[in-house]
Amino acid sequence: MERFTVRSTRRVEFLNITARVQNAVAQHGLQDGLCTVFIPHTTAAVTINENADPDAVADMIQIIGRLIPQRGDYCHTEGNSDAHMKASLLGCAQTIVVEQGILQLGTWQGIYLAEFDGPRTRTAWVKCLPTHGKEVR
Amino acid sequence: MERFTVRSTRRVEFLNITARVQNAVAQHGLQDGLCTVFIPHTTAAVTINENADPDAVADMIQIIGRLIPQRGDYCHTEGNSDAHMKASLLGCAQTIVVEQGILQLGTWQGIYLAEFDGPRTRTAWVKCLPTHGKEVR
């Protein structure tokens, strides 16, 4: 599989990784099939949402922060129990269709690494599965 | 991939698309493998849940509506920030096993397009991946 890293600069931040995922697909050479983006962390996630208005993403960060506050009556001593729950709610993997070598996304969709316990360097994995077993590349 | 459209009639509504997805799988001819249902929108999602008692779905709509109200102190001016967050919480893709040409679901499971900013016409994509590369069809 392909791998890349990104660096978050705040505790909670949505980083647009669409171009990085597209690069990984191109590097692999996948023409037609599925690609799975997998985040090997427990306090970060991957989600697909609005790529145009940054206010929509800012609102999402505010909404999830109000739903699950960082401070609470938690047992886990690392102070990031909220981040674990947020990561599970969005999920650590997304599967996206690839056709003619291009990620198939809706007009307004972008792929985000959702950081919930940054700032940190995070890794994303991209695994490509061709529709027809052995592709001619 | 296969595509179909559905029409929602309310702002928030869960539309059972199980038969439509099964039709798409049959149209493709997939016998054994995985199919990914992908919703190319940022204020709608796809989820798998109760197919029998409509009250269960009505309660889900009520619960998520109380968690994330439509009106709030949001930046995004389109008035649908709640819908973006709800869509990310349920997710825009579901992957389902196909065997002998049939979607493998639990007895009580149905596939729903979850509309969070309707009424609108929405599109669903269905991508089929056979287990054994080239299937004899």
Added chain:
Amino acid sequence: MERFTVRSTRRVEFLNITARVQNAVAQHGLQDGLCTVFIPHTTAAVTINENADPDAVADMIQIIGRLIPQRGDYCHTEGNSDAHMKASLLGCAQTIVVEQGILQLGTWQGIYLAEFDGPRTRTAWVKCLPTHGKEVR
């Protein structure tokens, strides 16, 4: 596909099924590709999160329980509307990369069956898709 069952002992409980999923992959013989873990229930889910500190999981259970209480003004008469919503929020499927016959997970990641309406016996399905159609086993 491969199947296995697990038994929950409480109403809400996260059961670590990582070793069971790895066994299913080994039984199938998948060397390189994707495996999808699918839970064919509407009040249980599958999620990937912290495998080390049980307090992190305990906090996740507490957080989601406060977000969506069991008792509420619900229509569905079975008293488990909360469980349906929780299951959809975490999702009934997870897709994981397999390389050299091994599930590729982050250091701290484990796979959990999330029980929201136990105690019950639950089933998990594991479907393996090789990268190169027909694998030599």
